[in-house]
Amino acid sequence: MTETFVSYSLIAVYSAxxxxxxxxxxxxxxxxRRSAESSDAAAAxxxxxxxxxxxxxxxxxxxxxxxxxxxxxxxTKNGAPSAGSEAARSTPPKYLRLAMAMTVIAWVLHVSAxxxxxxxxxxxxxxxxxxxxxxxxALIVGVFLVVQFWQDLRFLGSFITGFALIALGVxxxxxxxxxxxxxxxxxxxxxxxxxxxxxLSTGFFALAAGLSIVxxxxxxxxxxxxxxxxxxxxxxxxxxxxxxxxRLTVVGFVMWTFxxxxxxxxxxxxxxxxxxxxxxxxxxxxxxxIYAGYIHARATRGWRGxxxxxxxxxxxxxxxxxFTVVNLFFKGLHAYSGL
Amino acid sequence: MDAPVPQSxxxxxxxxxxGYGRFFWRQLTSMRTALFLLLLLAVAAIPGxxxxxxxxxxxxxxxxxxNAPDTAAVLDFFQVFNxxxxxxxxxxxxxxxxxxxxxxxxxxxxxxxxxxxRPPKTPARxxxxxGFTTRTTHADAETAIDTARRLLRSQRFRTELYGSSVxxxxxxxxxxxxxxxxxxxxxxxxxxxxxxxxxxxGQRVVVEGYAFSNSLASxxxxxxxxxxxxxxxxxxxxxxxxxxxxxxxxxxxxIGQPVDYTANVTTTMRGASSETAKIKVNAPLSLGGTxxxxxxxxxxxxxxxRDADEKVIWSQPxxxxxxxxxxxSTCVIKIPDGLEQQIGLLGFLYPxxxxxxxxxxxxxxxxxxxxxxxxxxxxxDLGLDNGQGTNAYALNTDSLEQIAGRTSDADTIKLTPGDRxxxxxxxxxxxxxxxxRFASLDVHHDPSQLPVLIFAILVVVGLITSxxxxxxxxxxxxxxxxxxxxxxxxxALARGDDPNLEAAVADFAEKHSxxxxxxxxx
Numbered sequence: 100m101t102e103t104f105v106s107y108s109l110i111a112v113y114s115a116x117x118x119x120x121x122x123x124x125x126x127x128x129x130x131x132r133r134s135a136e137s138s139d140a141a142a143a144x145x146x147x148x149x150x151x152x153x154x155x156x157x158x159x160x161x162x163x164x165x166x167x168x169x170x171x172x173x174x175t176k177n178g179a180p181s182a183g184s185e186a187a188r189s190t191p192p193k194y195l196r197l198a199m200a201m202t203v204i205a206w207v208l209h210v211s212a213x214x215x216x217x218x219x220x221x222x223x224x225x226x227x228x229x230x231x232x233x234x235x236x237a238l239i240v241g242v243f244l245v246v247q248f249w250q251d252l253r254f255l256g257s258f259i260t261g262f263a264l265i266a267l268g269v270x271x272x273x274x275x276x277x278x279x280x281x282x283x284x285x286x287x288x289x290x291x292x293x294x295x296x297x298x299l300s301t302g303f304f305a306l307a308a309g310l311s312i313v314x315x316x317x318x319x320x321x322x323x324x325x326x327x328x329x330x331x332x333x334x335x336x337x338x339x340x341x342x343x344x345x346r347l348t349v350v351g352f353v354m355w356t357f358x359x360x361x362x363x364x365x366x367x368x369x370x371x372x373x374x375x376x377x378x379x380x381x382x383x384x385x386x387x388x389i390y391a392g393y394i395h396a397r398a399t400r401g402w403r404g405x406x407x408x409x410x411x412x413x414x415x416x417x418x419x420x421x422f423t424v425v426n427l428f429f430k431g432l433h434a435y436s437g438l
Numbered sequence: 439m440d441a442p443v444p445q446s447x448x449x450x451x452x453x454x455x456x457g458y459g460r461f462f463w464r465q466l467t468s469m470r471t472a473l474f475l476l477l478l479l480a481v482a483a484i485p486g487x488x489x490x491x492x493x494x495x496x497x498x499x500x501x502x503x504x505n506a507p508d509t510a511a512v513l514d515f516f517q518v519f520n521x522x523x524x525x526x527x528x529x530x531x532x533x534x535x536x537x538x539x540x541x542x543x544x545x546x547x548x549x550x551x552x553x554x555x556r557p558p559k560t561p562a563r564x565x566x567x568x569g570f571t572t573r574t575t576h577a578d579a580e581t582a583i584d585t586a587r588r589l590l591r592s593q594r595f596r597t598e599l600y601g602s603s604v605x606x607x608x609x610x611x612x613x614x615x616x617x618x619x620x621x622x623x624x625x626x627x628x629x630x631x632x633x634x635x636x637x638x639x640g641q642r643v644v645v646e647g648y649a650f651s652n653s654l655a656s657x658x659x660x661x662x663x664x665x666x667x668x669x670x671x672x673x674x675x676x677x678x679x680x681x682x683x684x685x686x687x688x689x690x691x692x693i694g695q696p697v698d699y700t701a702n703v704t705t706t707m708r709g710a711s712s713e714t715a716k717i718k719v720n721a722p723l724s725l726g727g728t729x730x731x732x733x734x735x736x737x738x739x740x741x742x743x744r745d746a747d748e749k750v751i752w753s754q755p756x757x758x759x760x761x762x763x764x765x766x767s768t769c770v771i772k773i774p775d776g777l778e779q780q781i782g783l784l785g786f787l788y789p790x791x792x793x794x795x796x797x798x799x800x801x802x803x804x805x806x807x808x809x810x811x812x813x814x815x816x817x818x819d820l821g822l823d824n825g826q827g828t829n830a831y832a833l834n835t836d837s838l839e840q841i842a843g844r845t846s847d848a849d850t851i852k853l854t855p856g857d858r859x860x861x862x863x864x865x866x867x868x869x870x871x872x873x874x875r876f877a878s879l880d881v882h883h884d885p886s887q888l889p890v891l892i893f894a895i896l897v898v899v900g901l902i903t904s905x906x907x908x909x910x911x912x913x914x915x916x917x918x919x920x921x922x923x924x925x926x927x928x929x930a931l932a933r934g935d936d937p938n939l940e941a942a943v944a945d946f947a948e949k950h951s952x953x954x955x956x957x958x959x960x
Contacts, residue, residue: 367887
C-alpha cells in the first residue's frame, strides 16, 4: 500500500516537473514578447506615431488600478485608467495566460504528489530533505499563485517555476529517500507547525527576492545605465517593486519569527533547552537578523532602494544555504535529512 | 577619528566631555548604527556555525584541537570555540541593545505625548495629499462635518474639529506594537541573562534498576548558572525501573530504526510518597520547577570480575557508548584495585551479532537478540592515582600493556550473557552477568523559561501589530457655496507603510456621502 502511494507521488511530481518546464518556457517567451513589444513601441514613438498602447504605460496603469482596486471607479487622482489599458488587463497576452494555466495544472499535480507522499507515510510529508523540498516548493508556487489575486506578479513566473524546477530536480535525484517511520525526536505536533510555517515563509521570501532582483535591474535602468533587458519597460518602476517586496517580506518575517519561537519551544521539549546555538538555530537566527535589517533599512537614510534590495536577496540566499549546505554538511542536532 | 581641522577652515564647536558623550550617544542610538550592528551581529554569528562550539559540541572541539592544534590556537585567541559568549559577540549585541534602549525610551515618551495630543490641524490644501477626492451634497457644511466626525469615530479614529473641517488620526496601536516588540526583545535578553544564571543542567546516566538523587555529587556532568546555589537543587530521587525501546520491524527500508523510547521511572520527592512516571523524547518529566529529559540510551553490561581466589572484586554495570545506529558500543572498564595489577578492559558490545565477510563482528540490529561482548585486556598503570581527572569512556593505553587482544599472545575475550572466562596470566576471571539498558537523562532547571516565553509571545504580538495596523490621518473639509451646494474634500496621510490608504479614503467618502444622502432625504 505504502509503495503504491509512493509511486503515485513520484509519478505526480515528475508530471508536475514536466509541466513546470512548459510553464517556465512560456513565461520566458512572455518576457521575450514584452521586450519585443517595448522596442516596437519605442520605435513607433520615434517615428512620430505616438502610441497609446505602449505596454509600459499599460502595465503601470494596470498596477495603479490594481493597487486601489476597491475604489478605482471613484478615484480622481491620476485620472481613471484609460480604456485601452482596461482592455489590456482583461485580455492578458496569450503566452502569459497559457503559462499561468500550465503553472496551475503543474501545481495541482505537485500538491497531489505531496498528499500522496503524506498518505504513504501516514504522517505529514515533511520529515526528511526530499519531503521538505517537495512540500516547500509546493508552498512557494502556491504563494506565487495566491498572491496574483492581490497583485499581478506574473512577471516573476519564470523565476518561481525555474526555482521550483531546480529544487525538485535536485530533490528527486539527490535527496530522495524511502518512506521511513519518524524518529522519536520528530514525533511531535511541533513538526506539523514549526516546519510548515517555516516552509510557508520561504514562499513569501522567494517572491520578495524575485521582486528585489527585478527592482535592482529596474533601478539600474532608471539611473540611465544600460540594461539590455527591454522587458523591464513593461514592469512596475523600482520604488513600486520595492514596496511590493517589502509587503511580502513582512509577512514572511512574521512567520519566520514564529518559526524561531516555535522551534525554541520544541527544542525545549525534545532536547532539554530552548536555545543552544545549534548550527540550524544559528542560521535561522542569522536569517531573522538579515530580514530585521531589511525592514529597518527602509527606515534608514541611504539604505532605501537598492541596498535594502540586496538585503532581501542575501536573506533568501541564506535561506537556500540554510536548507542545503547547513542541512547536508554542518554538524548539528537538526540531522533529519535522511541522507 | 577625523584629523583636527585647521583654523582657517570651518570653525567647529568645541565638545567637552559631556559634548562627546552626547555625540557618541547620538551616534550609537542612530538608526544607521543600529542597522550596522544588526547586520554585524548576523555576520558575527556565522563562525560559530562553522567551528564546533564548546556549549553544543564539546567532543567536536576536542577533536578539532587534536587535529589542527595550530588553527585551534588562533581560534582560541579569538574565542571562536565559544563564539556566542565571546567578548566580541557580546560586545556587538550589548551595543545593539544599548542602542535599542536609547531608541525605545525617547520613542516611548514621544508616543505617550502623541497619545494625549489632539489630531493635527487640517492642512490648507487637501488636494496635495493622498487619496484626495471630493463629493458634493445638498446638506449644509455643519451637518456634513458632524456626520463625518461620527463616521470617523465609528472607524476608531480620534477626531478634532477645526472650523468646518474634521481632523482624525487612528492606528496609535501601530507604534504601541512597535515599542512592545522592541521592549520585549530587551526582555528576552534580560530574562536569558538573569534567569539563566539561576539555573543548572546536569547529565546523568542511569542503569535499569538503579536510582540517583538530585545532588551535585550524583551527576556525571554539571553546568551551573552564574548565580547558582546548591539549594536550587530540588530534593528528589529518580529510579529507572525499565527502559523500553521500540524498533521498526515491518518497513524493510527502516528495519531497526527507533520508533519509540520510554523510560519508566519511579520518582520520590523528599517527604512525599513515590510515584511512577514515564519519560519520553518529546515528553520530559516535570518535578517541581525541574524538568527531566530523555536524551540518550544504550547498554550497560554487568561484568563480574573475580580474583585468583574466586573473590568477587568487581560487579557492576558499565555504560557503553554507542558508535552506530545498531547500538554497536564501546565499553571501557577500569579496575584499579583487587588484582595484582591494575586492569583495563576495552570492550565492544554487539547487541545482535553479525559477522562481516572479513570475519569482523558487527551489530545488525539495535535490540538485544544475540549479544556478544569482546574484551581486550590491558594491565599496568591506569593513570587514576595522580589526582588528575580522566575520561571514564576512554582508555589511555600509553602506560598499559595488552595481555589479551589483537597484539598479544592471548586472544580477545568473547562473552555472551552468562559466560565466564579466565583472565590471562592467572589474574582471575571475568563473567558477563547480564546486559541491562541505561538511559541518559538531562536534568534541567531554568527559571528563565517562562519569562522568555512570555516575552517571545509579546515579540510576535508586537510585531504583528506594528506591521499590519495602519496608522493614518484623515481629513474631511466642507464648504457650502452661494447656491447651497456643499463640496466635501477628503484626503489622508499615511504614517508608515499603508497599502490600503487610497482605498480607505475612497471607501470613507462613499459611505459618508451615502449617510448624508440618507440624512438629507429623511
